[in-house]
Amino acid sequence: xxxxxxxxxxxxxxxxxxxxxxxxxxxxxxxxxxxxxxxxxxxxxxxxxxxxxxxxxxxxxxxxxxxxxxxxxxxxxxxxxxxxxxxxxxxxxxxxxxxxxxxxxxxxxxxxxxxxxxxxxxxxxxxxxxxxxxxxxxxxxxxxxxxxxxxxxxxxxxxxxxxxxxxxxxxxxxxxxxxxxxxxxxxxxxxxxxxxxxxxxxxxxxxxxxxxxxxxxxxxxxxxxxxxxxxxxxxxxxxxxxxxxxxxxxxxxxxxxxxxxxxxxxxxxxxxxxxxxxxxxxxxxxxxxxxxxxxxxxxxxxxxxxxxxxxxxxxxxxxxxxxxxxxxxxxxxxxxxxxxxxxxxxxxxxxxxxxxxxxxxxxxxxxxxxxxxxxxxx
Amino acid sequence: xxxxxxxxxxxxxxxxxxxxxxxxxxxxxxxxxxxxxxxxxxxxxxxxxxxxxxxxxxxxxxxxxxxxxxxxxxxxxxxxxxxxxxxxxxxxxxxxxxxxxxxxxxxxxxxxxxxxxxxxxxxxxxxxxxxxxxxxxxxxxxxxxxxxxxxxxxxxxxxxxxxxxxxxxxxxxxxxxxxxxxxxxxxxxxxxxxxxxxxxxxxxxxxxxxxxxxxxxxxxxxxxxxxxxxxxxxxxxxxxxxxxxxxxxxxxxxxxxxxxxxxxxxxxxxxxxxxxxxxxxxxxxxxxxxxxxxxxxxxxxxxxxxxxxxxxxxxxxxxxxxxxxxxxxxxxxxxxxxxxxxxxxxxxxxxx
Numbered sequence: 001x002x003x004x005x006x007x008x009x010x011x012x013x014x015x016x017x018x019x020x021x022x023x024x025x026x027x028x029x030x031x032x033x034x035x036x037x038x039x040x041x042x043x044x045x046x047x048x049x050x051x052x053x054x055x056x057x058x059x060x061x062x063x064x065x066x067x068x069x070x071x072x073x074x075x076x077x078x079x080x081x082x083x084x085x086x087x088x089x090x091x092x093x094x095x096x097x098x099x100x101x102x103x104x105x106x107x108x109x110x111x112x113x114x115x116x117x118x119x120x121x122x123x124x125x126x127x128x129x130x131x132x133x134x135x136x137x138x139x140x141x142x143x144x145x146x147x148x149x150x151x152x153x154x155x156x157x158x159x160x161x162x163x164x165x166x167x168x169x170x171x172x173x174x175x176x177x178x179x180x181x182x183x184x185x186x187x188x189x190x191x192x193x194x195x196x197x198x199x200x201x202x203x204x205x206x207x208x209x210x211x212x213x214x215x216x217x218x219x220x221x222x223x224x225x226x227x228x229x230x231x232x233x234x235x236x237x238x239x240x241x242x243x244x245x246x247x248x249x250x251x252x253x254x255x256x257x258x259x260x261x262x263x264x265x266x267x268x269x270x271x272x273x274x275x276x277x278x279x280x281x282x283x284x285x286x287x288x289x290x291x292x293x294x295x296x297x298x299x300x301x302x303x304x305x306x307x308x309x310x311x312x313x314x315x316x317x318x319x320x321x322x323x324x325x326x327x328x329x330x331x332x333x334x335x336x337x338x339x340x341x342x343x344x345x346x347x348x349x350x351x352x353x354x355x356x357x358x359x360x361x362x363x364x365x366x367x368x369x370x371x372x373x374x375x376x377x378x
Numbered sequence: 379x380x381x382x383x384x385x386x387x388x389x390x391x392x393x394x395x396x397x398x399x400x401x402x403x404x405x406x407x408x409x410x411x412x413x414x415x416x417x418x419x420x421x422x423x424x425x426x427x428x429x430x431x432x433x434x435x436x437x438x439x440x441x442x443x444x445x446x447x448x449x450x451x452x453x454x455x456x457x458x459x460x461x462x463x464x465x466x467x468x469x470x471x472x473x474x475x476x477x478x479x480x481x482x483x484x485x486x487x488x489x490x491x492x493x494x495x496x497x498x499x500x501x502x503x504x505x506x507x508x509x510x511x512x513x514x515x516x517x518x519x520x521x522x523x524x525x526x527x528x529x530x531x532x533x534x535x536x537x538x539x540x541x542x543x544x545x546x547x548x549x550x551x552x553x554x555x556x557x558x559x560x561x562x563x564x565x566x567x568x569x570x571x572x573x574x575x576x577x578x579x580x581x582x583x584x585x586x587x588x589x590x591x592x593x594x595x596x597x598x599x600x601x602x603x604x605x606x607x608x609x610x611x612x613x614x615x616x617x618x619x620x621x622x623x624x625x626x627x628x629x630x631x632x633x634x635x636x637x638x639x640x641x642x643x644x645x646x647x648x649x650x651x652x653x654x655x656x657x658x659x660x661x662x663x664x665x666x667x668x669x670x671x672x673x674x675x676x677x678x679x680x681x682x683x684x685x686x687x688x689x690x691x692x693x694x695x696x697x698x699x700x701x702x703x704x705x706x707x708x709x710x711x712x713x714x715x716x717x718x719x720x721x722x723x724x725x726x727x728x729x730x
Contacts, residue, residue, distance in 0.1 A: 018587070020584060020587075020588050021588070117583070117584075120580070120582040120584075196414065197414065198412045198414045199412040
């Protein structure tokens with residue numbers, strides 16, 4: 001029997017890391033082997049949506065979704081790749097959600113996959129520039145980390161923060177990642193380590209920026225209630241996936257505001273989301289962005305986020321982009337899979353009773369943003 | 379690859395390190411590298427070959443020192459090997475230049491070998507085989523490099539210049555003999571320089587786990603397994619030294635304490651001398667070693683491979699150490715130069 005609701009019924013993740021001797025196909029085969037333990041996906045998947053950003057640049061491969069279908073022997077099932085910068089993962093989820101909501105299909109496999117350590121950082125950075133406007137930032141070889149550094153300087157100046165004040169976020173993220181078996185950096189760090197680490201783009205240091213890693217994760221989305229008894233470790237309901245865009249950074253009147261994210265967060269009330277009963281996964285690609293997102297969410301007054309971060313529970317229990325890692329196109333799918341695990345069978349040893357899950361993603365400095373709203377099943 | 383029963387040892391050793399030094403911090407400032415990067419690599423300064431120095435001149439000097447130390451008649455030397463990745467001529471052997479300049483008779487094996495930083499390590503194993511089999515009486519092994527690095531590449535902080543030479547001969551005449559050796563080699567593209575390209579490329583982090591650490595750990599484990607030795611059986615451990623950090627890290631992974639590694643760690647003061655790197659480290663250890671001590675020598679070359687040797691010091695060591703210049707003599711004899719002078723000496727600037 002088909003439901004009018006959409007459910008996430010299972011998830012699969014591999015640890016984000018440097019897989020020098022594994023291709024993107026190897027990573028996906030590992031995911032699918034995990035999913036196949038319940039029931040071969042061939043028997044119940046109608047559609048595959050792949051989130052990936054750098055297939056045509058780093059992997060020199062277009063139509064990667066078909067290559068994946070062929071690799072997995074899933075023909076003649078249809079597949080498509082979704083790319084919307086760093087929000088690709090949630091946009092793939094939105095695509096899959098739309099397929100089901102429209103009644104066109106019933107069960108969709110969403111795969112997020114990215115190989116970043118195929119090349120040295122200098123080469124990868126050249127591709128990362130493409131996440132920004134090629135006529136503006138691209139021409140000057142400016143990457144998001146450079147813009148984040150400017151925002152951090154402005155934030156420190158405007159709100160009178162010292163560099164040390166801002167170390168609390170990465171320390172918390174590394175602490176959280178210790179408990180996430182799928183996190184890339186599972187080590188605790190100290191304030192001294194953060195402020196003495198290598199400058200990446202002043203004042204951002206090594207421990208303020210996400211690491212580069214390969215990753216692959218998958219979730220199964222369905223409105224088929226019968227399937228739930230056969231597959232997965234428990235379900236959550238996907239309420240909605242919201243998506244918005246913002247003017248370029250150079251055109252914003254308030255540089256420390258994130259217009260697209262702000263717009264999406266203003267809609268949360270319509271869904272009755274209670275942030276105090278919510279598991280949050282936010283897009284903390286750079287330390288400063290974490291503070292700005294926390295403020296946009298209304299969890300802190302402007303300029304005060306570094307003081308309240310310690311007290312916010314259930315935020316980026318995965319370790320966030322900072323410590324779980326940021327395999328760009330796969331990240332959003334990781335976040336959703338982690339929230340699914342947290343609210344069902346548990347992520348590592350952490351299991352929560354919260355009613356809501358909120359996943360936030362954005363590309364560059366909020367060029368676009370997406371939010372996935374997840375609710376514990378009745 | 380296992381070693382069979384070696385019957386060879388080191389008769390004499392010698393090194394050469396150019397006098398000029400540039401501070402790694404000066405290079406970092408020139409290119410805008412964060413100084414914490416320099417600190418994390420454990421590199422103070424590097425040796426810079428002058429305009430009139432190259433792999434052959436430095437190799438000759440190190441060989442000359444090695445021959446003085448063991449007082450071997452050059453007429454007894456039947457093989458000369460030069461391990462280098464900075465041959466002055468792309469086609470034309472360096473080994474013949476050095477061998478003739480030393481007066482070694484023409485009835486000999488003579489060749490250049492290339493395997494990034496470990497060609498001299500493989501030359502050492504070949505020499506052990508040649509001597510053990512009786513095919514030659516004595517062999518001269520030279521590791522010599524004026525390491526290249528693209529200006530502004532992180533490699534430039536460490537790429538140094540230097541040479542080391544070893545006379546390998548029958549075990550009974552040796553100051554330290556080889557108990558065994560082991561090689562571990564694979565096709566791993568972590569660092570390379572294509573034909574006609576002036577500077578090498580490297581795969582950043584790929585040079586670490588899958589390359590340096592994987593190959594060294596496998597060669598050392600292979601050696602220990604074959605000889606039935608454990609980390610505690612070694613008094614010194616000398617590794618290839620691309621920077622001042624890797625040898626200590628790989629040592630820790632293998633259960634070898636810092637105290638065993640530090641005496642042979644020279645890269646922080648002369649840079650990575652490529653084919654001479656581990657061999658200058660070994661020379662410094664031989665300068666101070668006592669009879670009965672056991673030394674672990676481990677080379678590494680990108681591409682990638684590693685050779686591990688177990689070397690047991692004999693009674694003859696004490697008379698040899700003082701006969702020629704010690705590594706510390708070269709380490710102390712230095713003149714600091716700025717980045718401009720360094721650019722001129724290393725021909726980074728082209729003058730029409």
